[in-house]
Amino acid sequence: MEVIPSIDIKSGQCVRLYQGDYSRETIYSNDPVSIATRYQELGAPRLHIVDLDGAASGEMYNLSLIHQIVATLKIPVQVGGGIRSNEIAEKMLEMGVDRVVVGTAAIENPSLVKDICTDYGSASVVIALDAKNGEVAIKGWTETTSVNILDLAYSMKEIGVTRILYTDISRDGTLTEPNFLANERLVNESGLSVLASGGVTTLHHLSRLADLGVEGAILGKSLYTGDIDLKEAISCNL
Numbered sequence: 417m418e419v420i421p422s423i424d425i426k427s428g429q430c431v432r433l434y435q436g437d438y439s440r441e442t443i444y445s446n447d448p449v450s451i452a453t454r455y456q457e458l459g460a461p462r463l464h465i466v467d468l469d470g471a472a473s474g475e476m477y478n479l480s481l482i483h484q485i486v487a488t489l490k491i492p493v494q495v496g497g498g499i500r501s502n503e504i505a506e507k508m509l510e511m512g513v514d515r516v517v518v519g520t521a522a523i524e525n526p527s528l529v530k531d532i533c534t535d536y537g538s539a540s541v542v543i544a545l546d547a548k549n550g551e552v553a554i555k556g557w558t559e560t561t562s563v564n565i566l567d568l569a570y571s572m573k574e575i576g577v578t579r580i581l582y583t584d585i586s587r588d589g590t591l592t593e594p595n596f597l598a599n600e601r602l603v604n605e606s607g608l609s610v611l612a613s614g615g616v617t618t619l620h621h622l623s624r625l626a627d628l629g630v631e632g633a634i635l636g637k638s639l640y641t642g643d644i645d646l647k648e649a650i651s652c653n654l
Contacts, residue, residue, distance in 0.1 A: 418632035470498020519544035533576035587615030
């Protein structure tokens with residue numbers, strides 16, 4: 417299982433939100449490039465970036481900063497937050513982003529996802545299943561829908577998607593634990609590769625996710641607080 421560090425960017429800074437609440441943010445660094453480089457030096461197999469400004473607004477406010485990070489690193493980078501048009505998706509992939517992470521557009525513009533799969537290959541897109549009480553939230557988690565996460569996974573699979581990213585919003589940034597039951601169900605029932613996010617706080621959590629068959633676990637706040645040592649987590653060969 418891949419252990420994937422995450423950098424959430426808001427106004428050019430590395431921040432973490434509590435349960436996706438934009439009014440409850442903690443700033444951890446004003447130099448995302450330095451943090452990204454440090455994660456690479458510690459052995460990260462890839463980097464996950466979220467443009468929080470883009471997620472909420474649909475506009476990629478931190479595009480130049482993301483480009484700088486991608487150009488600096490040698491490891492693959494996946495990026496989400498505000499990717500809601502063919503133009504932005506194309507710009508991301510052509511600047512060297514390995515995977516674009518699509519959430520809102522999977523609900524509002526599924527043809528975008530199909531176009532990415534057709535033009536760049538299924539490996540180039542990850543569908544973000546951001547869940548509140550089992551249903552999908554969109555637009556930077558500021559709006560909820562009545563769409564069930566498994567239903568969305570099935571519909572995306574039909575148009576060529578092979579990988580999803582599940583986040584239980586109630587666990588995100590809380591340093592509690594992942595939603596193991598939901599991750600297990602997605603692994604067993606969706607037939608897709610699953611990345612897990614939200615509440616991953618200990619090596620035991622990582623071990624349990626690996627045992628469930630999760631392809632990768634995304635770490636955010638736990639790396640800033642020191643609850644998980646990235647180098648140690650990677651060396652465990654989960």
